[in-house]
Amino acid sequence: MTLWELLLLFVVGVASGFLNVMAGGGSALTMPLLIFLGQTSAEANGTLRVAIIIQNISSVSSFRRLGVHEFKRSLAYTAWAMPGAIAGAVAGVTVADETFQKILGGVMIASIFSLFMKNPAEDTLSKQPKRSWLIYPVMLVIGFYGGFIQISVGFLFMIALFHIEKLNLIYVNMHKVTVVLMYMVPVVAVYAWTGNVDWVLGLLLGVGSAVGGWWAAHASIKKGEKLIRAVLVVAIIIMAAKLFGVY
Numbered sequence: 001m002t003l004w005e006l007l008l009l010f011v012v013g014v015a016s017g018f019l020n021v022m023a024g025g026g027s028a029l030t031m032p033l034l035i036f037l038g039q040t041s042a043e044a045n046g047t048l049r050v051a052i053i054i055q056n057i058s059s060v061s062s063f064r065r066l067g068v069h070e071f072k073r074s075l076a077y078t079a080w081a082m083p084g085a086i087a088g089a090v091a092g093v094t095v096a097d098e099t100f101q102k103i104l105g106g107v108m109i110a111s112i113f114s115l116f117m118k119n120p121a122e123d124t125l126s127k128q129p130k131r132s133w134l135i136y137p138v139m140l141v142i143g144f145y146g147g148f149i150q151i152s153v154g155f156l157f158m159i160a161l162f163h164i165e166k167l168n169l170i171y172v173n174m175h176k177v178t179v180v181l182m183y184m185v186p187v188v189a190v191y192a193w194t195g196n197v198d199w200v201l202g203l204l205l206g207v208g209s210a211v212g213g214w215w216a217a218h219a220s221i222k223k224g225e226k227l228i229r230a231v232l233v234v235a236i237i238i239m240a241a242k243l244f245g246v247y
Helices: 003-022 027-036 041-065 071-092 098-114 135-148 153-163 169-193 199-223 225-243
Strands: none
Touching (some): 027 199, 071 169, 135 153
16 A cells, blocks of 8 residues: 555545544445445445444543533444444445445435424533433334444434434534444454455554544534534535435
């Protein structure tokens, strides 16, 4: 691998880590890069998850140092998301996803409007404005998608936690990265078992992702929800364009 390729991995990793923590969709940057560097789609799908683990370790640590954490609640979400994620990973090494990605593109565009609906908890840092049993089966479904494709799964977590649990977006981001970190460990094991992980590329990409995740965790606390919303809208538009084959 050349010096330019190493630099490209780092820069794209930073951008991906920042985007994943602030909104979601960062994998839409890393997967094309890994394919460009010679990986198959399945290998890219597995390899980018190594970087996501590294990135989310950095992000979870940053949120915790900044006093934004609620581990028991994150663990409850993970208990439902993880079985779905493992099943999705098994499907992800064998099943094509082109049609599903196009459907997801429509969902992403629709989610832009929902983000600007009034949330009664959006002006506070309340960690428990509402509890709903509906969030748990939704976590199972989102977990399956995360294990299967991963691209834009952050959007789905944000929409679910924001609208079902009525969580403030800062806490939505914290729970999102915590849940993804925990379910990603067995998912990576599935991809590795089937020979679809390049550990060297994943670790190199992860260095940049950790920097981007750390940066985003601090930015989301200091700048608040206006910055998160702005980044999320831009990310949704870019991601939807990719899913529809615009670029």
